[in-house]
Amino acid sequence: MPDIIIEINGLTKTYGSKTAVKSMDLHIRRGEIVGLIGKNGAGKSTLLKMIAGLIHPTSGELHFFNRASANGQSFFERMGVLIEQAGLYSHYSAFENLKLLAIAYGLPDANTQINKLLKTVGLEDIGSVKVKSFSLGMKQRLGIAAALLGSPDVLLLDEPINGLDPQGIVEIRALIQELNKNGLTILISSHILEELSKIATQYAIIHKGEMVEVISADELLHKCEERIELKLEKAEAAIPVLERELKIADYKVFDANTLYVYDPGAEIRQISKTLIEHGVGIDSIYKYKQSLEQYFLARTEQAGERHA
Ligand SMILES: Nc1ncnc2c1ncn2[C@@H]1O[C@H](COP(=O)(O)OP(=O)(O)OP(=O)(O)O)[C@@H](O)[C@H]1O
Ligand SMILES: [Mg+2]
CATH class of the missing domain: 3.30.70.100 (Alpha-Beta Plaits)
Known part of the structure; x- marks a missing residue:
């Protein structure tokens, strides 16, 4: 039996007459880095929010951890989430921000874990510098550290690379790969396929609320050969x-x-x-030679034509 950590069947979310996510299927195995790729408004954040338990699906099924039969809440605790902007307090340092979150999560003796996390994300030497003076890349790294509090099994990252400079992109990629090497399963969204091309083991391409294609990194490389x-x-x-x-x-x-x-x-x-x-x-x-981006555009155009 494959180790399916997130199982999504026919997941749908509608807002009034607008269907943000339409009957999506996706099965994520433990240890994968899944790149969720879609243009603005494709439904990436909506899908991630449903998986994270932040919004309720209109219909469809979500199962976690091989359909283990514990109550839903404990699954959500095993997920680390960075969706849209991390709720950071700008007048506090990185350590203080994580400490406040740890208290809110009911982890009162988390100092050792916090220091370890700051080291993991490369923020161990910034001491008392307040978040308001952080670069975007530093804020994203602190957001990832916050998502890692409590040692989750799965990390959901909504466009963590968006807006970063090339150096920042390289650093976040390296961090994601390192976390994955240590056993974390990661679902990460982006509107640029190329950005995830060096790290994802699998791609889920979505367009206008629909899952257009799920393809392994190897298959994709072959297609773009x-x-x-x-x-x-x-x-x-x-x-x-x-x-x-x-x-x-x-x-x-x-x-x-x-x-x-x-x-x-x-x-x-x-x-x-x-x-x-x-x-x-x-x-x-x-x-x-087709670039990854050309492939992505061709796939979404085909999907668009089908629905035209
Ligand atoms: N709370 C809401 N109420 C109404 N419509 C919504 C709501 N949230 C999302 N939508 C709509 O659902 C669609 C999908 O939105 P979503 O934010 O999931 O896309 P996205 O892929 O994350 O886009 P982006 O790249 O811009 O972040 C969009 O058309 C959006 O306008
Ligand atoms: Mg979004």
């Missing part, structure tokens, strides 16, 4: 030439006139010369 695209008079006629003459095994017939070659050793000049020699008419041949 470099390929040679051939437009041919007849794609089928090229197959024996590719296989027998050029010894190319990694190819795909896309449609009657289009064929993709993935073989890393394949060369455009060699392919076109050999095809012509064997009487296969070529309309065009070129190297094609």
